Amino acid sequence: MNKVEYWGKHIADWQASGLSQKEYCSQQDIKAHNLHYWRQRLSEDNAPKPKLIPVAVHRAALVRVLLKDHTIIELSSDTLAAALVTLKAQGLIHVAT
Template structure:
């Protein structure tokens, strides 16, 4: 079963709480068996390394575009008229 945002929030809150599963479920009025099943699904999800960097190569392009090329061949081409503030926000989100 796919983990919904609601269950992800509950699982992450439980992990921070220091409570047992039963204590957390009682406090949040959750069914313990359902919580345990969603936790099992959550633990099967691929782990994401939040500190991993994405290798990107920036090459000068024609004056009309800003081109980002990923090592695996993905390409993002933006107009050269793109506001610097928007580009900075994009790069911040990718970091």
């Protein structure tokens, strides 16, 4: 049994037990932080991955980008790619992989 199977079984057994995570770990003689780590890791593995949607622009248009801090960036669509690369290089946006 590999680690993924081992911890997947513990997670399923814990969920079926009705015990708190702390109680289950104590009974199974495993560390609660390990169970927590593997719960997160396995849930991330099963989470749907964001997909990029290709966009073709046939003529320049005005693009408005609203950032989390409510900053609005307006630019021509023919400069959008360059602007995104610059923002990423400055650490202002992050690309999901």
